[in-house]
Each structure stands twice: as C-alpha cells, then as structure tokens.
Amino acid sequence: MATAKKSVPVKKAAPAKKTVPAKKSAPGKKVAAAKTAKSSKPGKPPVVKWGPQKFVVSHLKDADFKTGLRSYAKYRDLGMTEATGGAAQAHVIRLVGDCDPKVVAIPHYHGVQFQMLYMLKGWMVGEYEGQGKIKMKAGSCWLQPHGIRHTVLDYSPDCEMVEIILPGKFETVVLD
Numbered sequence: 001m002a003t004a005k006k007s008v009p010v011k012k013a014a015p016a017k018k019t020v021p022a023k024k025s026a027p028g029k030k031v032a033a034a035k036t037a038k039s040s041k042p043g044k045p046p047v048v049k050w051g052p053q054k055f056v057v058s059h060l061k062d063a064d065f066k067t068g069l070r071s072y073a074k075y076r077d078l079g080m081t082e083a084t085g086g087a088a089q090a091h092v093i094r095l096v097g098d099c100d101p102k103v104v105a106i107p108h109y110h111g112v113q114f115q116m117l118y119m120l121k122g123w124m125v126g127e128y129e130g131q132g133k134i135k136m137k138a139g140s141c142w143l144q145p146h147g148i149r150h151t152v153l154d155y156s157p158d159c160e161m162v163e164i165i166l167p168g169k170f171e172t173v174v175l176d
Helices: none
Strands: 029-032 073-077 089-095 108-110 114-121 123-128 132-137 141-143 150-155 160-166 172-174
Touching: 108 150, 114 132
Parallel strands: none
Antiparallel strands: 029 172, 073 089, 089 160, 108 172, 114 141, 114 160, 123 132, 123 150
C-alpha cells in the first residue's frame, strides 16, 4: 500500500529590502482592467459567478504563445475563460529573454479571489509581501492570496509556469 506524501512548504527567505519599481510605474495605476462582480480592492476579493461551462481542450502549439500583460512574458491561453463564462482563467506563462531587473521588478497586486501557480520548468525568484524573497523551481506550487503585493526579481531562460485565476477577468494594480 502506498503512503501519501506530505506537502513540504517552500522555505522562506529573510525579508528583503524594498524593491525598486520600474521607471514608468505610477502608484495605483491599473495596467489591466476587466469586469468583476465586486470591487477588487485588497481585503475585498471579487466574487466569482459560475454559470454553464463548456468542454474545452487546448493542445500545445508554440504559435499560441502571445505577448500579454508583461513585455518579458508570453502567455498561452488554455481556453478556460470562455469555457467558464469568465469565472476562471488559466494560461501557461513563459518568461522570455534575459532578466532585466529594471523591467521585471514592478511591485503590483491582482484583484483576484484565487491565484495559483505551478512551475513547470526553470526557476523564478519573487518577493512576496510578508514572505520575503522566495525561489520557485520546477515542481514548486504556490498560492498568491488576494491583494498580496509581489514582484518578479529574476528568472531562468527556460522559466515556464501554469497560472489559474478566479475570476477570469480581474485588475492588476502597479505600486510604487
């Protein structure tokens, strides 16, 4: 009989110094906004409204990766937003090119009810409010609670992760 593996928490590093925001960021600037059922301010997550769902299949095609919210990332939409009527979003994210801290170190938060990431390949170092700097590597899985301030600090050239978000439409707010 097989025994269940216990979940092992990712080691937390000591809190890091404040990150330097990108030159073009402005306090409270919304960089990607969409409809939510309620306000997406920290402390009050949006409400996910479920309706009918459709069966959907997404097969890997490199041509499906498109530039999106971040210039240093390509996103492959997995079709969940349409299939769930906007209740959920899922995509694969590839961080591309050499990491330039002046471009990637943009403190921000998302107005979401649920945000889970799973690292498929490579590694990424992020800084998370109340947690400090953490290096995620292939096999790492993490939950970013509603409104947690975070920033990307560094990543490997082969960095690739899956992200699942509720609701499918949300706001991202850039911080100073």
